Amino acid sequence: MAIKNLRSHLSKEAAGRKNSPLKSAFKYYGKDNIIFLGGGLPMADYFPWEKIEASSPAPPFTTPAGIAEKPSVTGNEVKTILEKGPTGKLDIPLARSLQYGHTDGQPELKEFFREHTEIIHHPPYKEWDIILTIGSTEAWDATLRTFCDPNDYVLVEEHAFSSAIETARALNVNFVPVPMDEYGIIPEKMAKILDNWDSSKPLPKILYTVPTGQNPTGSSLSNERRKEIYALACKYDFIIIEDEPYYFLQMGEYSKEQDATKLPVPTHEQFLKSLVKSFLSIDVEGRVVRLDSCSKVLGPGTRLGWIIAQQELLERYVRVHEVTIQSASGFTQSIVNGLLQRWGQDGYIDWLIGLRKEYTIKRDFTIHCLEKYMPDVVSWTPPVAGMFFTVVIDAAKHPDFATKYDSDPKKLETAIYEKAIEKGALMIPGSWFNVPDCELSKTTKFFYRGTYAAVDLPKLDVGIHRFGDAVKDIFKL
């Protein structure tokens, strides 16, 4: 089956981007018989770093200390040594990473993530490729510049990460918010929007979604919903932008009885099998653009990620990156590559298993705290993935909702937010994540986004306790 040609989905900006005229000269660069006086590349002799060494923990990560073990304490260490010239055959020498070039990413690191993609997602068509990025925030901006002209329509989850929305709003696109429940986008409601689309307006070109551990709701799409949404993409010819920073934080179903610290360590095969199917993995038509990121699995400050999509679309991303970001940092690429090559694909999966364990412990602990401290007016659905949990409150249950809060759920939402801060706990009001200037599902329910990522267990306990007290205070319970 042939993939779809999606050139017609390009923005005017992206369609009009040209190759550098210098490119025709650069084909002579590095040829033995040509003295190349064409490019302003400083000599590597003048880069003031001769050697860089990095110490990292070594697999397996199923020891009690897990992924947080300190090599200096355990002696279980991976040491990356980088020099200007070649050291190991899988390393990216500093003379290359600190030089201009490779906008699409250094070959060794690209190859590692390509293999990783093959292992995790098996994309079902052959013309896919990857390029490295400086993280998915910029990759989303580049995506908007690649596909959207001003006034184009973009499908988004009705509660969406405010920074991602602001990225798009500033480019003057129109949002089409899609109703959600605690399991993410509701495909039937999405179909209804598209079936009843006003034909005087162009159809949406893209859907932006965080399908796994969604920010802010913590919801995750089931395999079934993903298939239904993909079918809609094919029917209505839009591109799915799946932004998946939390993909590997899949803790699975919550069970009150389980002790996450004692869960059996899965084999790599069991782990891979347990992962939800990505949109990429069912993308027979080449209409998924997947944004992957190192931020939540290795560290946000790496400013490193990658995009997977069909080659022809990626080529347009490279054109915009050539004249904007140029490439990810050379230090980042050499250091991250050095670690991943030493860990190998197996070691990296081991790391991801260890990471999942940490988040499972924290997720479970969080739910225990909610059970312990929240009054009955608060409800929640334990997240199966990601860093976020939400607590839902029905304003209609407040005895003074009509009188004291003018039947406005937002007023009650603010009152609890402020009371919680007074008591020394902060969670973000859900309405802050509403897609702006749009009509959303009407309800008396509202929610707060909390996270178990940023603090340790004792603090989580205190924070949730305080928040529960704030709700009780406001509800006079």
Add this chain to the structure above:
Amino acid sequence: MAIKNLRSHLSKEAAGRKNSPLKSAFKYYGKDNIIFLGGGLPMADYFPWEKIEASSPAPPFTTPAGIAEKPSVTGNEVKTILEKGPTGKLDIPLARSLQYGHTDGQPELKEFFREHTEIIHHPPYKEWDIILTIGSTEAWDATLRTFCDPNDYVLVEEHAFSSAIETARALNVNFVPVPMDEYGIIPEKMAKILDNWDSSKPLPKILYTVPTGQNPTGSSLSNERRKEIYALACKYDFIIIEDEPYYFLQMGEYSKEQDATKLPVPTHEQFLKSLVKSFLSIDVEGRVVRLDSCSKVLGPGTRLGWIIAQQELLERYVRVHEVTIQSASGFTQSIVNGLLQRWGQDGYIDWLIGLRKEYTIKRDFTIHCLEKYMPDVVSWTPPVAGMFFTVVIDAAKHPDFATKYDSDPKKLETAIYEKAIEKGALMIPGSWFNVPDCELSKTTKFFYRGTYAAVDLPKLDVGIHRFGDAVKDIFKL
């Protein structure tokens, strides 16, 4: 004197960019009495780098090996040791640099470049500040997004770096090419363009210029021309974007007699005095945006630079960076900061003096080669700054210009370019740097851009020799 309020120069996109609503919550982040469950920040325990060590050469850089010395050979070493937690008081711990935050740059590194700016430029107003960037390519894109709407007019040098032009062309701005000679922009010609501006069109909002060691011409503006251009900016109310990657490669006037390897080492005071005045240093009205970069002084792959401008304009840059690049790489910021703090401002200036020496040696050698190998039809002006030199040829001097080349200088330009590649040397035809779709100065002269940056002296000799032979061949000399 009060600086100019330049809000009216903002693009619609920049003027409309909003703060994140989450910002009002983040003011509680890190407060002792608040348990902050608001942000999806992974714990630093899960960053798999415990320690990073970097080896760099130590000042002084006036030894025979100069800046290219290897610490492992000389034993003269600066060692940066980075850990997750604080090590030295001037280091940026990995727990911070690998975390989210500090879109405007980590404070220690920002402070270093702020001090450096004070030492080099003494900006003559107090409301200036700096933000860190991922290099000037992206900083220029962010500049265009900050000031230019589609169809706005942008003043540019008539021969300009093609990538910078492509960045702007894709955003659909109109170019106003300003005539140049071997010393850069000709202020009188610029004044004429503005004096005769068609009042039905909006005046240009910005001038984009590479004033020192311009790419591609190698020209540098004198202090006098800078003053005249700045006066025009005040009169016609435009902003000067000075893109200055080559600023510290100021080799000074060429003299046939000097032996650059034996030039006396200047004191730091002498060095600072010898530098040309930047636009920033004469910017009493706060209408200069200076783009600085580590690419040519430390290494392009650092992907690190900084912007200096009045605070109110920088605030708009931070808004766009928050939802695009987020920040420079944490590895880059920790490692570069580690080195610069250990070198200190004095050590860094020492490095810049050493770097200038290297380029002076290469510039002088290049001119010697031109004198040796170029036939009389070729002329040049020795560059006083930067990485590039140009050789100029007058097509009218070719006996068959009218017959064989149809009186078209471009045809002769291509013939020599191709002949040189045949002989094994490559320089870039100057016409490749013409601003597109514009009327430029008419002349029978054309030029090639060469560089002495990328190759060593023996190769420079061979390359220029071959190029000279190509010209002789085509001119039948």
